[in-house]
Amino acid sequence: MSTNPNSPSHREGRLAGRTALITGAGLGIGRACAVRFSEEGARLVLTDIDPINLAKTRALLAPGCEVLVHVADVTEETQVAELFSHADAFGPVEILVNNVGGGRPGRIWDLSVEDWDHTMRLSLRSMFLCTRAILPGMIERGYGRIACLSSGARNGTVWNALHMGACAYSTAKAGVTGFVRDLAIELADSGVTINAVAPGPIDTELAGPFLRAMEEQGLDYSPFRMVPMHRLGTPREVADALLYVCSQEASYVTGTTLDVSGGR
Ligand SMILES: NC(=O)c1ccc[n+]([C@@H]2O[C@H](COP(=O)([O-])OP(=O)(O)OC[C@H]3O[C@@H](n4cnc5c(N)ncnc54)[C@H](O)[C@@H]3O)[C@@H](O)[C@H]2O)c1
DSSP, X not given: OOOOTTSGGGOOSTTTTOEEEEXXXXXXXXXXXXXXXXXXXXXXEEEESOHHHHHHHHHHSOTTOOXXXXXXXXXXXXXXXXXXXXXXXXXXXXXXXXXXXXOOOBOTTTOOHHHHHHXXXXXXXXXXXXXXXXXXXXHHHTOEEEEEEOOGGGGOOHHHHHHTOBHHHHHHHHHHHHHXXXXXHHTTTTTEEXXXXXXXXXXXXXXXXXXXXXXXXXXXXXXXXXXXXXXXXXXXXXXXXXXXXXXXXXXXXXXXXXEESTTO
């Protein structure tokens, strides 16, 4: 047996011995989730469309974390199939975080069909493809944790709506809630749980500057004014919620959408 305290056989934590696959792990919440899960002893399969940011995330993981990185566009069926065949060889994967999501803003009366479809592909098709790929193995083994990223936008977000319009994004994020509600019922006897985490405004590399600019411009609907805690959330605060729904402890929690939104 290895005597290295950082070796996988010595690792401890709430996800020790579990393998987790995180999509969009190159930046923001996906990166924070990868780091947080590595601190809890998980083995990781990290995927992103951007190889450079994926490599940066890898460098931030807790020492001793066993990791497989795989570049893929998770909106593409064949690339998702390839991703999961590599993951299975590394796995079995017991935890899936469907983190990829987002969309193109715009007033609905000006929005192109291409922009609408882009938002649905990024936020819903990616989640469908990855969940479909992972479920047969989870069901066969009788254990699984799936977490999907919804958003406060599922109920409409004032700053997004008033600033540029975000109807397509809100539609997609409400869809995430429907997805986990239905699947939780379908999977109730299988040992697999599925939940959503719904962040409020989070200080990620991409969203943070955009959200802070609203406050700097003195806009009435700035998230710093609209959120009761008067601040942005951190990616790590979202990662902590993802850790909970992906842990053994959340065994009686399924079909839930957990807000991480400073009281909004
Ligand atoms: N940041 C926020 O304030 C906020 C708030 C609510 C919900 N969310 C949700 O949380 C999730 C993560 O948000 P974020 O702000 O950290 O995202 P982000 O846009 O900062 O990062 C997403 C990552 O996904 C990767 N990616 C994009 N398209 C991809 C594809 N087709 N295939 C594979 N990888 C792809 C990007 O390269 C990037 O590394 C999203 O679903 C988002 O909608 C974010």
